[in-house]
Amino acid sequence: MSDSRQNQPPRWPYYALAVICCITLVALFCVLTSAPDKKNIEPMAEMRAPVSAASLPYEERLDAPMEEGVKRIDYAILRALQDAKVSTSDIELIAIEQQRFGDETFHFQQLRINSKYNADELVTPIATALVQWSDKANLTKLSGTMYRVTFNDVETHLLKFNQTDGTVDPNKIPATLDIGGHLTIVIDDLGESISAAHSLASLDYPVTFAIWPRSSYAKEIADVASAFSREIIIHQPMEPMSADAKPGPGAVYVDMTSEDIRATLRANFKLIPGAVGLNNHMGSKFTQNREAVREVALEAKESGFFVLDSMTHAKSVFFNEAKRQGLIAFRRNVFIDNVKEVQSTLHQLKKAERIALAKGTAIAIGHPYPTTLLALQEWEKQRNGRVAVVKLSELLDF
Template identity: 30%
Template sequence: MTTDELSAPLGRKPVRKRKFRLPFSATQTLATAFTLFLGVFGYYAIFTENPLGGEPVARLTIQPDQLAAPASPPDGKDKEKDKAAAASEAAKAPPADPAGQRTVTIIDGSSGARKQVVVPSEAPEDKAGAEQAPSGAVNPKLLEQTRHGAVPIAADGLKPFTAYAAASEVDRERVASVPTIAIVVGGLGVGAAKTNDAIMKLPAAVTLAFTPYGADAAKLVERARAQRHEVLLQVPMEPFEYPDSDPGPQTLLTSVSAEQNLDRLYWHLSRFQGYVGIMNFMGARFVTTDTALSPVMREAAKRGLGYLDDGTSPRSVAAALAAGQTVPYGKADVSIDAVPTALEIDRALGRLEALARENGNAIGTASALPISIERISQWAKTLQNRGLALVPLTTAMLKSKSG
């Protein structure tokens, strides 16, 4: 029993002192403060004009006597003073930027400190094709407008096959008596990183084949041609397993009319420009059907394009149709990365060498796998020492025709 209970009157309970409490909780206080902050911030954001959006601002005070006044003709002494002042200012001025560079002033937002930084005036990869050899340019005379856009056309005795070829007649004469190998790396244009690796890491003599489905295929093709690669367009064609195995939109089919297939072909031809020819993408059924492939081959002849058969269909009629239309033709002898391991790729490259020595010429195809790019690049470095030459596809096609 406490002292308070002993001193309290009988029959009455002691009165406990009540603790003082705020009429609101800490959570309510924080919520109210946050609401007030948002209200003030919103007011200034909506009703206060600040066109610079918080950027650093420098304020200068100009006195009335600093305003420009009509200049009086300077006398001799004034001229000397002006020359001395100009020389002094020139000495203080920063040196001119080197060619291809520019100086940027960076201002620290908190301290206001300034720092001069020299940067390239233009990223090298953005200049691809802009100041390179003329091989990166597309000849407007070799274009015809369709409802899908511009497509290649032969005109005035000039053909895209020769106009966009990477090798000259002199280059072809140099390798006339040497066993030659052409390699075509396909599946490019979808995936910029993969495509850029192929463009920059593979030797220039390797021909690059682009699908028509890339989001920025035209720019990548321009970059490839600026690096002296020849370019092919891969045209999706019907395989035996279609539609379970579908090459993509606008696939050329054996079940539609020739007019429909030509319209689809124009869609593919218009995706980008600067290619020397076309090759089948899949298409095991299509390339074995004479009535389906004949209009395509006639169109290739009309437009001055070559045709590469990927070699996957032994019953392909492409060779006979190309000969009938005098279309430059080639057929792949070896699929280099059918088994995508370093060992098997090296073996496939060895088979290409053997075929080139036996026949004077051989053509291989590959996809843009990192391992394929790496092995082909390493193999090509020592090819000349073994008495062979890596050549663009057009050179191989013309050599096969002449042989």
């Protein structure tokens, strides 16, 4: 009888495959058991990893309908006058006054428009632009040369039209350049563009650098600021109202424990060499929570920092709580680039100038948008010589 094993396939490949599988499993076990516990990883090394594009913070919509409406009206007026060939230098912000509407504050403005055109020739394009940019704005005639703009039936702008023959009015030339106000410009969201940092540092006036602590180039941009003697603050991400807005890595949230909030802040503070203060990135929800901002204030106090409340919500208590805890604290007056357009940004800078002249000091916040950088460079040539641009920490001296 023949041996049936002669017709069976050889078994050695199965043995070889089994040995390979065993070796693979042993190797995998060794790798897993020898890998460091994530809890024991040095947190600094983890946080300095490059930030992916998907995790970058985004701006939240300013939760201030009145302020947003005023800025839209500003832009509509400027756009209409620009299209009518009225020079920016002929649009004068002659007065500004902070007013309150509900929980919000906004800036009522008086504008004088000097041009070869009469009021009737300019009112039509302004009215058209207002309809395009704000369905809640209305333009009302008060006299042959004066018009009022309202938003939600609240007066926001008074327009005075002055028809000229093109000659320079000697009364418009300032008789003196004595300093009448002090202005600080803070640029938020720095950390992802070294070239933007260099552009800001090279301006002939100081701007304060607000740097995301866990951004890709946080330390490098801090080094640029230090090299040019620019003041540095930490742009601390905080929880916004909208779940769709992403504050980014290193953010603090109202449901975190006090210990977690402070540990997150301490880790962030270590990432920005030379920082002397902090302000909030987003934070419309977080800055309304007194217990949460108290932890931020206490940790900032231990580091010797001052605090700037960016006022991303009208009901923010960040400034008041920081003052209550004995910190030096400031709050923002103007966002200069809600509308990403050069002429609009220039107008907001002039608004900040006027506030500084009226109140003695003012704080304006912008972002490293290309249009903002262009506006800041243009403002160098035309800014009011009676307004000194100073570091944020210097405002207390005035």
